[in-house]
Amino acid sequence: MDVIWQATLASFSMLMTLDDRLIEVILLSLRVSLTALVIASLIGLPIAACLAFTRFPGRKIILVSFNAMMGLPPVVVGLVVYLLLSRSGPFGVFNLLFTPTAMIIAQVVLVTPIIVSLCRESLESMRREYHDALRSLGATPAQAISVLVWDGRFTLATAHLAGFGRAIAEVGAVMIVGGNIDHVTRVMTTTIALEASKGDLVVALGLGVVLVLLSLTINFLVYGVRSLGEAKVAS
Amino acid sequence: MDVIWQATLASFSMLMTLDDRLIEVILLSLRVSLTALVIASLIGLPIAACLAFTRFPGRKIILVSFNAMMGLPPVVVGLVVYLLLSRSGPFGVFNLLFTPTAMIIAQVVLVTPIIVSLCRESLESMRREYHDALRSLGATPAQAISVLVWDGRFTLATAHLAGFGRAIAEVGAVMIVGGNIDHVTRVMTTTIALEASKGDLVVALGLGVVLVLLSLTINFLVYGVRSLGEAKVAS
Amino acid sequence: MTGASPLPLRLESVGLSRSGKNVLKDVTTTFAVDPPKTVIIGPNGAGKSLLLQVCHGLISADTGIVDWATPQNARALSRAQAMVFQRPILFRRSAVANLILALKIAGFAKSEWRDRADGALERTGLSRHAATPARSLSFGEQQRLALARALVVEPKVLFLDEPTASLDPAAAHLVESLIDEAATSGVKIIMISHDLNQTRRLADEIIFMHRGRIKERAPADQFFTRPENDLAQAFINGELLWRRRRSIFDGALVDDETCSSEDFNKS
Amino acid sequence: MTGASPLPLRLESVGLSRSGKNVLKDVTTTFAVDPPKTVIIGPNGAGKSLLLQVCHGLISADTGIVDWATPQNARALSRAQAMVFQRPILFRRSAVANLILALKIAGFAKSEWRDRADGALERTGLSRHAATPARSLSFGEQQRLALARALVVEPKVLFLDEPTASLDPAAAHLVESLIDEAATSGVKIIMISHDLNQTRRLADEIIFMHRGRIKERAPADQFFTRPENDLAQAFINGELLWRRRRSIFDGALVDDETCSSEDFNKS
Amino acid sequence: VPGGSILNGPNKTTDSFITVASTTSTQNSGLFDHILPKFKATSGISVRVVAVGTGAAIRLAQAGDADVLLVHHQASEEKFVADGFAAKRYPLMHNDFLIVGPASDPADIKGMADSAAALSKIATAKAAFTSRGDESGTHKRERGLWASAGVDPTAYSGAWYRETGSGMGTTLNTSAAMGAYTLSDRGTWLSFANKQNMIALVEGDPRLRNDYGVLLVSETKHPHVKTRLGQIFIDWLLSENGKAAINGYKIKRQALFHTAA
Numbered sequence A, B: 001m002d003v004i005w006q007a008t009l010a011s012f013s014m015l016m017t018l019d020d021r022l023i024e025v026i027l028l029s030l031r032v033s034l035t036a037l038v039i040a041s042l043i044g045l046p047i048a049a050c051l052a053f054t055r056f057p058g059r060k061i062i063l064v065s066f067n068a069m070m071g072l073p074p075v076v077v078g079l080v081v082y083l084l085l086s087r088s089g090p091f092g093v094f095n096l097l098f099t100p101t102a103m104i105i106a107q108v109v110l111v112t113p114i115i116v117s118l119c120r121e122s123l124e125s126m127r128r129e130y131h132d133a134l135r136s137l138g139a140t141p142a143q144a145i146s147v148l149v150w151d152g153r154f155t156l157a158t159a160h161l162a163g164f165g166r167a168i169a170e171v172g173a174v175m176i177v178g179g180n181i182d183h184v185t186r187v188m189t190t191t192i193a194l195e196a197s198k199g200d201l202v203v204a205l206g207l208g209v210v211l212v213l214l215s216l217t218i219n220f221l222v223y224g225v226r227s228l229g230e231a232k233v234a235s
Numbered sequence C, D: 001m002t003g004a005s006p007l008p009l010r011l012e013s014v015g016l017s018r019s020g021k022n023v024l025k026d027v028t029t030t031f032a033v034d035p036p037k038t039v040i041i042g043p044n045g046a047g048k049s050l051l052l053q054v055c056h057g058l059i060s061a062d063t064g065i066v067d068w069a070t071p072q073n074a075r076a077l078s079r080a081q082a083m084v085f086q087r088p089i090l091f092r093r094s095a096v097a098n099l100i101l102a103l104k105i106a107g108f109a110k111s112e113w114r115d116r117a118d119g120a121l122e123r124t125g126l127s128r129h130a131a132t133p134a135r136s137l138s139f140g141e142q143q144r145l146a147l148a149r150a151l152v153v154e155p156k157v158l159f160l161d162e163p164t165a166s167l168d169p170a171a172a173h174l175v176e177s178l179i180d181e182a183a184t185s186g187v188k189i190i191m192i193s194h195d196l197n198q199t200r201r202l203a204d205e206i207i208f209m210h211r212g213r214i215k216e217r218a219p220a221d222q223f224f225t226r227p228e229n230d231l232a233q234a235f236i237n238g239e240l241l242w243r244r245r246r247s248i249f250d251g252a253l254v255d256d257e258t259c260s261s262e263d264f265n266k267s
Numbered sequence E: 001v002p003g004g005s006i007l008n009g010p011n012k013t014t015d016s017f018i019t020v021a022s023t024t025s026t027q028n029s030g031l032f033d034h035i036l037p038k039f040k041a042t043s044g045i046s047v048r049v050v051a052v053g054t055g056a057a058i059r060l061a062q063a064g065d066a067d068v069l070l071v072h073h074q075a076s077e078e079k080f081v082a083d084g085f086a087a088k089r090y091p092l093m094h095n096d097f098l099i100v101g102p103a104s105d106p107a108d109i110k111g112m113a114d115s116a117a118a119l120s121k122i123a124t125a126k127a128a129f130t131s132r133g134d135e136s137g138t139h140k141r142e143r144g145l146w147a148s149a150g151v152d153p154t155a156y157s158g159a160w161y162r163e164t165g166s167g168m169g170t171t172l173n174t175s176a177a178m179g180a181y182t183l184s185d186r187g188t189w190l191s192f193a194n195k196q197n198m199i200a201l202v203e204g205d206p207r208l209r210n211d212y213g214v215l216l217v218s219e220t221k222h223p224h225v226k227t228r229l230g231q232i233f234i235d236w237l238l239s240e241n242g243k244a245a246i247n248g249y250k251i252k253r254q255a256l257f258h259t260a261a
């Protein structure tokens, strides 16, 4: 138990001193996970909107599949991305293995289903409300989707936070495709795993606390923005 | 790329033959993750309902914290549970470390925030609709919550699927607190990680495919039940 | 249910603001068991619905006092009241399940649920819709179901927010007679209506609201024959009100931002 | 917007079922530019709202044909129409933003948005609520905003589902005159109403519905003076309808499961 | 541009680097952190270490995802050469394995010189023993020792014999919490911080010697491999400077790795 207490102290001294290595690792974590989130959102949001707004045969199957893919095992995703990016794989020539790009790709695969499923759920409940009005006004699908996205932006933000949480906390996939190479692909979670395997539990947990604080900060920031915005358009 | 193809074949032959070891691992995975889900639901649903239905100072902070905790890093959770259950830890006397119980505890920690956040979100949107009617009828908090949970059961099911997906796919925490001990605490994800570290990618991926198929099956089952039920009470 | 009526309900200097606007201003009034039927009238946006919700305890006033006479616990107090909202709020269940839920919450014995619910559906003409999901009923049917749900728990005080707005003439009449029946059996009715004919038929006393204030409160016959407030006077002249206001205030009448109701009174 | 009217709209043997019930049965009728104002009346649950939605294209009929005369593309067709729903559906934006969104979707030039929106708010008496979130408006204000949103895009055909149900008498009058104005300028009005006085004032022709069927369609004066269908006759006698039906059918009238309307006609 | 990607990490300005596939034992011991800065200083070449299980490391090298392979299982390394994935195995350094366990020592093996005999005592006592169980170099060595002891521990798998199926550090964490014996390499053991009440019990048996080899991935199998830079790295490791760096890595004044003289 001592260890947990020491780790908390360690995390604070880490945050106080903020040495270059810690900053490097934190920044890489943020860069990788935020980039992955943006890409996942660019891919996932249109898919979610289409699934929410259109009806076609096989839609339900796609929809349930995306739900199931929220539970894709990171290690499996890591292995598949590894095989694709490996020199002997189809995209080997791009030399992406063991780079941050590879980690971003893996996280995009993990985060996209979360964005699709949660955004679809919230867009769909908006759609139930708005559908008749939008149809009646003669909105094109693109117009309708943009209205749904805009008026549902606060719930969509929550979905994105869930996706970001998954990305920043994830270790299995980035470990495999990034290789946890010092100064190149070492992020917070892989550092924690490494320190834990060295038996240095204080450092591992201290970093863990830093990571959790980071998540909390981002969540509170988004929450702040959200409640400022919501106050203006309270329903 | 070959490997992916081989792995798919391997997964089918695994499923065809279904040898005892595979069954053992699958059953343990299901047992651990389903138990964790049930416990997380028993803890999380009442919390979600309270957060959705009551207003008290500090509520928003709790709410955002649960949102942030959806991104708890599994390795960190694993370490903390490890320290708590370790011989020298406060609960060492119970001898739970490296048992399925320890894995369940770790997964409960990971899954509860997901249940709380997603269920709260959906209960809260139900509450916005129902609040005045329930207040007007003079419902006690317990009655109100039971109405919200019952009428929102289909969305709540989705939240539970997301939690289950997280649990069954998770490796970082169960590896640390379970120890991946053969015949005792070896589940699907830890087996996959082990096979991957042996370099046996075909088996690793094959198991991955089995795991994904399992998730898909459960999702489609729940979906089937859900749509049968929804048809009856379409709004 | 059994138990004494919690009336009278006393409001003193009640004020409420929304988005910086004062939507209820200095409302002081009392609702007693007698007269049985009080009808609140007034133009759209006068604050009628908000006042009803403040009385019913759904909204707490920003300033002032809302006070029930009988010192009862909160639960008994809320069980003594029922409300029909302007926009019916029905549960995602069948029509009959909506009624049964209300009975269950109100603490009726399980053995009575089905009979009471069926009786309420019959009285509101919804028997053939018992098993229909409440939310797929037509708007008028929904409004009647909401009324059935309010009546079925046998409240002491019944708040009704335009309960017949979407009803066909026959159904409106049916509802009026149900309201009358309830009042006769001792239920206090506090109701909002836009239909002046209906108000004439039903009301024992009338409250006229405008811009968040109670402008006049009078027994029904007196109100309709000799309203004291000139805005009320204009209002009960029905379509004349519109013309008159238009001619006096040059088209700024429904949206008379330029002339506060105070000005109007002075004029 | 510019463009020719897509009328006449022809319905042939239109049928619709919900949860196994036939809620529209064999509806055959035509809506032409003339007469300008058609009012649909009938008891709650008659299928009026569903019929309007079928006409507007929001629900597709299960059987039969719904056909516009002018072969226009779907988009132009839907832009030529507007509808006010019985339960207003407003966007989670301010009142004025609701109108601007409608203008944007209808393809008006950006430079005109603000002026047109402000004009529509003024005409419906909502200027002082321009910045209020649409969903916190009072019910009557919401209904007027929904009307403003339908009018602002200058449709050729206007579907109105009880647009004055929650309005105070003055506002109802205002809305009636707005409808009249629109009709005069060539907009086809197809409107549902429960208010027989209003129907008398506004309607050029009347459609009477009962139990999913059109029972009678006639010019307004003829309908009110000499209705052919006896159900319609009972209906326009207002409260008499209720008494008469009660006396004949022993209380089973609003919920006359026991006597189909066919029986009624024969009687 | 080596690495090919625009997102190539913080030191994308460094245009020369090589990728080394190695085992967790070398990384966890901290050896690389000690020697790589020295190599970078003399050669200007960065070394990117991907530390995984021995099996996975060999796979990486076979797939052409690493330029240099540095592991500790001689048989696999020789097979790697025989399969044509490398021209030659260079013996690099050695350290040793040791049996560690709880200070209470329930099987009473402390100070024994014969590691196989120690294992049979553990088996007789049915004292908890954690095995890597991951086909790593360490695991293979442990199985060899059991064979010498004439015990088939897998028959007791799940009882007192616990196969953790994970890396050395994780296995040590498990052992510490469980109060179990285990076989560890000295490097990981010395740098391991979560020993709790574990101590070294059996060491010095010649059968516990642990040899590391280094191999350059074949250019003929994988033309893109950075043969020149990889060879520079291997040459430096084998040079006097390299040896001095390896031998100079100490924890608590104890050297972790020894090169051939």
Ligand SMILES: Nc1ncnc2c1ncn2[C@@H]1O[C@H](COP(=O)(O)OP(=O)(O)OP(=O)(O)O)[C@@H](O)[C@H]1O
Binding pocket: C018, C019, C021, C023, C042, C043, C044, C045, C046, C047, C048, C049, C050, C051, C086, D129, D132, D133, D136, D137, D138, D139, D140, D141, D166, D168
């Ligand atoms: N959140 C808010 N922001 C701004 N104005 C508000 C808000 N909530 C309510 N209002 C205003 O308060 C006023 C009173 O509303 P209320 O619903 O009580 O009116 P009402 O008398 O019931 O009208 P109606 O006859 O249309 O139902 C309205 O003008 C409404 O716009």
Ligand SMILES: Nc1ncnc2c1ncn2[C@@H]1O[C@H](COP(=O)(O)OP(=O)(O)OP(=O)(O)O)[C@@H](O)[C@H]1O
Binding pocket: C129, C132, C133, C136, C137, C138, C139, C140, C141, C166, C168, D018, D019, D021, D023, D042, D043, D044, D045, D046, D047, D048, D049, D050, D051, D086
């Ligand atoms: N999903 C459904 N299941 C069962 N009945 C349905 C369903 N949807 C609609 N109905 C029924 O269809 C009938 C017609 O509904 P509609 O809304 O058109 O009535 P209306 O004439 O507009 O009545 P109102 O005057 O009350 O608005 C109603 O009796 C309604 O209960």
Ligand SMILES: [Mg+2]
Binding pocket: C048, C049, C050, C086, C161, D138, D139, D140
């Ligand atoms: Mg109101």
Ligand SMILES: [Mg+2]
Binding pocket: C138, C139, C140, D048, D049, D050, D086, D161
């Ligand atoms: Mg209707």
